[in-house]
Amino acid sequence: MSRLKLGVVGAGAWGRNHVRTVATLPDAELTAVCDRDPKVRERVARQYPVTHVTGELVDLLARVDAVIVAAPATTHAQLALQCIAAGKPCLVEKPFALSVRDAEAVARSSAERKVPVAAGHLLVFHPAVERLRALVRQGELGKIFYLYGLRVNLGQVRADENALWSFGPHDVSMALYLLDDQPIRVAAQGRSYLQPGVEDVVFLTMEFASGVLAHVQLSWLDPHKERKLTVVGAKKMVVFDDMEPREKLRIYDKGVDRPPEYGSYGESLAIREGDIFIPKIPNIEPLAAELGHFVRVARDGEAPRADVTDGVRVVRVLEAATRSLAAGGTPVSL
C-alpha cells in the first residue's frame, strides 16, 4: 500500500512534534508543512529538505492526502473547514474549536462531505489511560465514585488561551473517555493573576448523571509539575501519574467495605488496606500512537477514536465552564 502523504499546518512549539513524529511513521510521509512564520518555514526546510514547505494552505492541500492542524486554537475550526472542503481528512489539535457553534460547524461539514475528522485528544492514546479504561469497563474498580486530576506547572503562559482551554481539553477528554459519559453540570472558578482576563489557574468540577464527580485543577502558575489522575471506585482506587518515568499506574486494592453482619454501628464500615499493584504499561509514545491511528483513519477508513462528536462534547464542557467562570463559579447545566 502506498504511504499516506501527510501535511502539518502550524509547526510551532507543539506542531514541531507532529512534524518530527510524522517523519518517523512507517506508513506515511511528511509531504508538506505550512506555517505563517518565515522563520519557522526556514527551520523546517533546513531539517526536512525533501518536504515541501509553504506559507499557503491551498498549496499544502493540493499536495497531501490528509492534514494535521497544529496552528493556534483560534484557527482550528476555519482550517478544519478548509481541509474538509478540499476533501482531506484532518486531525485537529486541542482545543477542537473555541465555541460549540464552531465545533458543530466542523462536525456538520465532516458528516455532509463524508470527510473524517479526528479530535486531537492525545491522552486517549496514552497506554496507561487505555489500561485504566479497561479496568473501569471490566468493573475491576467497582462502581466509580469520583475522580480528580492535577495538571499544573510553572510553564508557558499563553495570551490567547486561558489555563482552562489550554490544559482542560486533556483532562476533560480523558474523564469523558474513561467514564464513557458526559457531564450534566459543570462549575469552574479561576483567577487571572498575570494578565487581565486570562485565567492562570482554574478549578473545574463536572457532575455526571451516574453520580460521579470529577474535579480538575489546572494552572501554569504552580511550583510543581504534576500530571496526575486519581480514580476512586468502590472496590479499588487507581492513580495515573504521568510524571513517573515507568510506573505510571498504581492500582490500590483499598476501600471501605460494609460487612454483611456487624455488631455496632461503628463496625458497619470496615477499611480495607490491600496490596498495591503496578501493571506493566507498554512504553509507547502517545503522539506516535495518535498519528499511527490517524493514518489508518485517513487511509483505511478506520473510525477515529476521538471523533467530531468527542470534539464537540469537550468544547461543550469548556464553553459551559467558561460561563461558570464568568459567573464566579455558579454551576451551569448542559
Ligand SMILES: NC(=O)c1ccc[n+]([C@@H]2O[C@H](COP(=O)([O-])OP(=O)(O)OC[C@H]3O[C@@H](n4cnc5c(N)ncnc54)[C@H](O)[C@@H]3O)[C@@H](O)[C@H]2O)c1
Ligand atoms: N496535544 C498536546 O499535548 C498539545 C500540547 C501543546 C499545544 N497543543 C496545541 O497545539 C496548538 C499549537 O500550539 P503551539 O504551542 O505549537 O503554538 P505556537 O504558537 O508555538 O505555534 C503555532 C504555529 O502556527 C503558525 N500559524 C499561525 N496561524 C497559522 C495559519 N493560519 N496557518 C499556518 N500556520 C499558522 C505560527 O506561525 C506558529 O508557528 C494549540 O492549539 C495548542 O493548544 C497541544
